Amino acid sequence: MNSMLKLGLAATLIALPQMGLTQEAAAEAVPSFDEIGPYIMTTLLFCMAGFLVFFMAAGFAMLEGGLVRSKNVTMQMTKNIVLYSFATIMYWLVGFNLMYPGDGWLVAGWVGPFFAMTELDPVGVAAADAALDYASIGSDFFFQLVFVAATASIVSGALAERIKLWPFLVFVIVLTGFMYPISGSWQWGGGWLSEAGFSDFAGSTVVHSVGGWAALAGAIILGPRLGKYGKDGKVTPMPGSNLALATLGTFILWLGWFGFNGGSQLAMGTVGDVSDVSRIFANTNMAAAAGSIAALILTQVLYKKPDLTMVLNGALAGLVSITAEPLAPSLFGALWIGAVGGVIVVLAVPMLDKFKIDDVVGAIPVHLLAGIWGTLAVVFYGEASLGTQLLGIFAYGAFTFTVSIVIWLIIKGTMGLRVDQETEINGLDMAEMGMEAYPEFSKS
Numbered sequence: 001m002n003s004m005l006k007l008g009l010a011a012t013l014i015a016l017p018q019m020g021l022t023q024e025a026a027a028e029a030v031p032s033f034d035e036i037g038p039y040i041m042t043t044l045l046f047c048m049a050g051f052l053v054f055f056m057a058a059g060f061a062m063l064e065g066g067l068v069r070s071k072n073v074t075m076q077m078t079k080n081i082v083l084y085s086f087a088t089i090m091y092w093l094v095g096f097n098l099m100y101p102g103d104g105w106l107v108a109g110w111v112g113p114f115f116a117m118t119e120l121d122p123v124g125v126a127a128a129d130a131a132l133d134y135a136s137i138g139s140d141f142f143f144q145l146v147f148v149a150a151t152a153s154i155v156s157g158a159l160a161e162r163i164k165l166w167p168f169l170v171f172v173i174v175l176t177g178f179m180y181p182i183s184g185s186w187q188w189g190g191g192w193l194s195e196a197g198f199s200d201f202a203g204s205t206v207v208h209s210v211g212g213w214a215a216l217a218g219a220i221i222l223g224p225r226l227g228k229y230g231k232d233g234k235v236t237p238m239p240g241s242n243l244a245l246a247t248l249g250t251f252i253l254w255l256g257w258f259g260f261n262g263g264s265q266l267a268m269g270t271v272g273d274v275s276d277v278s279r280i281f282a283n284t285n286m287a288a289a290a291g292s293i294a295a296l297i298l299t300q301v302l303y304k305k306p307d308l309t310m311v312l313n314g315a316l317a318g319l320v321s322i323t324a325e326p327l328a329p330s331l332f333g334a335l336w337i338g339a340v341g342g343v344i345v346v347l348a349v350p351m352l353d354k355f356k357i358d359d360v361v362g363a364i365p366v367h368l369l370a371g372i373w374g375t376l377a378v379v380f381y382g383e384a385s386l387g388t389q390l391l392g393i394f395a396y397g398a399f400t401f402t403v404s405i406v407i408w409l410i411i412k413g414t415m416g417l418r419v420d421q422e423t424e425i426n427g428l429d430m431a432e433m434g435m436e437a438y439p440e441f442s443k444s
């Protein structure tokens with residue numbers, strides 16, 4: 001027995017050095033957290049921020065549902081869930097690689113490849129095969145996707161209560177699959193505007209003014225709602241069905257904006273990145289608060305009573321205004337930038353009415369005009385020049401508005417764009433959808 005123990009002990013002693021070498025080799029093969037940490041944390045940032053921006057789809061739906069009349073609520077709910085669904089499919093099929101072509105430009109700096117479908121990382125991808133200098137493809141694709149859906153939602157609210165469902169969705173397919181990705185590539189895909197020095201941190205122009213320009217073009221082609229403007233220039237108010245719902249939608253959008261701007265840091269792998277994300281949150285919140293207060297005070301002064309719808313849109317305009325540069329300003333900087341956005345909304349709504357441009361939810365003042373302002377405000381805190389910012393604003397406006405006009409006219413000439421008078425008077429819910437959002441109540 002003693003001899004057997006001695007033999008076993010000897011064998012163990014002989015094997016120990018080799019076991020140590022094997023463990024050392026294994027340890028060398030496993031990457032350290034310093035190597036994989038930035039990839040993990042940035043991927044996590046994209047997922048969490050993407051969840052928040054996705055929830056903005058609910059915010060847009062609630063805001064629009066509250067600001068349209070009760071006879072059109074079902075239509076707005078349908079448009080919002082379906083536009084997000086179409087955006088998802090089109091961004092996978094065409095948009096993502098068209099917007100982020102890498103080395104695959106068709107026309108360098110201007111147009112990427114068409115119909116290059118998005119491919120995700122393999123299941124259980126190894127660290128050696130992952131893009132450790134950035135994030136997972138899936139998280140990046142999802143985060144970018146929710147932005148394009150937000151752009152389409154802007155158009156939905158402005159053109160409510162008189163546009164047919166399927167013609168609107170055809171426009172959404174073109175917008176989310178082609179228009180937004182092409183223009184987005186100019187800045188965020190490393191295209192010509194990026195090379196020129198244009199700056200738009202999270203999309204005051206790339207996202208919001210693009211949606212606003214598309215909405216403006218649609219509103220002009222579509223025309224105002226029946227009875228909105230009298231022959232004498234008088235504007236007939238058409239109150240929304242549920243201001244509580246509209247307020248809920250605004251709070252949801254406010255919440256989602258933390259992901260919209262915070263996620264646009266595009267990195268969470270260092271102390272500096274995490275600190276910057278928190279700074280972005282604080283500035284985003286301050287701009288929204290200042291926009292709502294500015295709208296509150298200005299409506300009190302101009303109309304002798306505060307206007308809730310203006311206060312809601314003032315908060316949203318503050319958010320749009322700070323989106324082009326939410327990192328660099330101080331809290332005071334975010335305050336005054338957001339406050340100017342709130343003032344823009346209050347002054348722009350009656351201006352649009354003078355031109356008989358009917359925007360049901362105020363999307364054009366909030367997203368287009370405040371988006372332009374926010375893009376210009378970058379020069380106060382960022383490194384971009386005024387000339388470069390104006391160049392970007394003009395480029396996005398000219399492209400989006402012109403192409404939108406053409407697409408709207410083609411749809412109008414082929415499918416028809418607007419519902420008939422009887423349908424508009426009775427409400428789109430029954431005529432287009434065959435169901436009412438509030439069946440217990442008579443039509444408003």
